[in-house]
Amino acid sequence: MHATVSDHRSDVAVLHLRGELDADTAGQLSAALAGLLERPVPRIVVDLTGLKFCDSVGLSAFITSKQVISARGGWLSFAGANPFLAQLMETVGLSRYFAIFPEVDDAIAAAQI
Template identity: 90%
Template sequence: MQAAVTDHRADVAVLHLQGELDADTAGQLHAVLADLLERPVPRIVVDLSSLKFCDSVGLSAFITSKEVISARGGWLSFAGANQFLAQLMENVGLGRYFAIFPEVDDAIAAAQI
């Protein structure tokens, strides 16, 4: 898995993920999220458009970050999931805890509301 962060506006970071997120690469995701969680108010859009696969270990990194994000008044949303990832997130109920958008621009626009 490859991860890159770009800032949109002063308060929204987009985490671009590429490749496969699984037990072998989840540590890398934890490290990137730890850096983002250091922000005073973490507002993170995770761009899944180039992520080909994700298992439960990968998803758990997002779920465990939610407490820190919520405690700081921030949020984490997902955007651009392929059909496999969209179905996976629906099956495990992530839509109840995180906003899921079709495109990154949609997620960023929703942050302005």
């Protein structure tokens, strides 16, 4: 898995993920999120467009991060999930806890509301 961050507006970061997120690469996700979690009020959109696979270890990293983010008054949302990832998130119930948008721009626009 490869992770990069881009800032949109002064208060929203987009975490772009590519490849496969699993037990072998979850540490990379945690490292990428660690810097974003240091922000006073983390507002993060996770761009899943390039993510081809995610297992339970990867999902767990998102859940753990959400707890920290929520405690600081921020939020984490997802955008651009392929059909496999969208179905996975629905099946495990993540759609009840995370906002999931079709496109990154939609997630960023929702942050302005």
